[in-house]
Amino acid sequence: MSNLSDLLLLLSLGAAVGLWLKISAAREHAVREARRLCLQHGLQLLDETVGLRALRLHRGSPGRGRIERCYGFEVSLEGDDRKSAHMWMLGTAISALSLPTPDLPVSPVAIAGATGANHQTSDNVIPLRPRRADQRLH
Numbered sequence: 001m002s003n004l005s006d007l008l009l010l011l012s013l014g015a016a017v018g019l020w021l022k023i024s025a026a027r028e029h030a031v032r033e034a035r036r037l038c039l040q041h042g043l044q045l046l047d048e049t050v051g052l053r054a055l056r057l058h059r060g061s062p063g064r065g066r067i068e069r070c071y072g073f074e075v076s077l078e079g080d081d082r083k084s085a086h087m088w089m090l091g092t093a094i095s096a097l098s099l100p101t102p103d104l105p106v107s108p109v110a111i112a113g114a115t116g117a118n119h120q121t122s123d124n125v126i127p128l129r130p131r132r133a134d135q136r137l138h
Helices: 002-041 109-116
Strands: 049-058 064-078 083-092 093-096
Touching: 002 049, 002 064, 002 083
Parallel strands: none
Antiparallel strands: 049 064, 064 083, 083 093
């Protein structure tokens, strides 16, 4: 009977080590992807690391569920700030991405409108900076 319990203990230990190796490999892949995305979008990856933030079940095709992982990391836009970013991965592919955008200057017309000042101007739209083609995730 002791041989069977030793075998089960050994199998459990092997499964735990295998799971730990798989999780470590997925995290290292996420770090490489975060570095690539920061380089692509002109951001600086802070601390050179990512952290697992959430897990969820993703249902792609009927009857087949896969685990989707969310990694959080911090980036810098200008070199003197710290912003949060998130990356959802399904296997080795990125399924969703949330990167910070630069703070846009607020026009004086928008400030006057927010404070209730009665200025009659025809331009009440805050201009947004157009997105560069290399910032889009394909």
